[in-house]
Amino acid sequence: MVYIVDDDWRICEALDELMAASGLAALTFPSIAAYLQHARADAPGCLVLDVDLPELNGLDFQEQIADEHPPIVFITGYGDIPSTVRAIRHGAVNFLTKPYNDAELLASIRTALEMDRAARAQRLELKALQKRYERLTPREREALPLIVSGLLNKQAAAELGISDVTMQIHRGKIMQKMDASSFAELVRLADRLQIPIYHVRLTKRSFHDDNP
Known part of the structure; x- marks a missing residue:
């Protein structure tokens, strides 16, 4: 599942169509608050996140959530090197500026989905191992x-x-x-x-x- 958070409805609509054309399920949200109110599916996911959002900056949100949410692919209209470095250091899969390249975005999203799939499998294995230890x-x-x-x-x-x-x-x-x-x-x-x-x-x- 691809979760798209952007306060520009045109971007959300375009990304939703791109995901559908690529065979990827997606949900769009106008804000981080709206995204947090939604119960995420128990499946590998990717969070496509805008940087400049109302109420909470995307980069600040990234630093708050740690490993509680899917891998992030940032999209922004105001990219700069410090923001890119900050995002990547905190685990972002990619940091793309608008207008983004569809192929690069899709490749980043698929990478994020694979990363989340592997992380989920590792968590399940560790949980089973902890039960043995208990x-x-x-x-x-x-x-x-x-x-x-x-x-x-x-x-x-x-x-x-x-x-x-x-x-x-x-x-x-x-x-x-x-x-x-x-x-x-x-x-x-x-x-x-x-x-x-x-x-x-x-x-x-x-x-x-x-x-x-």
Whole structure:
């Protein structure tokens, strides 16, 4: 879905026709307030946003919304380098001046839709991963940072004040609940969850511990 926000009805009408001719669904709004009042579809989207809007500047709005809205393609009749740099630095897909080139605008919109599609997929994957993490017991959550930090069982067990056997049991259950087929995969999953790496001073004797 392409959301078009411009206070010039002629621009909205022209863009709506362009989207329809290109096989893209679109909705137009005369202001940011009107756009915010509309419930967005649960589908990949792109926000085509004018810069000079009543009540709230498009660039200021961009900085307020963070990742809460679809990727933005700016269109403006008063483009300048500082505004372009500001928009791109905050994640805009493109910054086009009126009269814009239809082909360039459509290419930017399709890029934004693909970006949003990928971001939505990543959010769903992360949500599923977080649910797996929530299945861990409090003790297993304490053990996970030690495991992915590369500590041997004896070292991790010592940090938690438990036996080696109990640590081995925790490791097995963590692998199972996190659906990790290997240690490397567990490390990648923990990294996606931003599990902090646990730092511990390793003694020379620790490196000769043959207990995995």
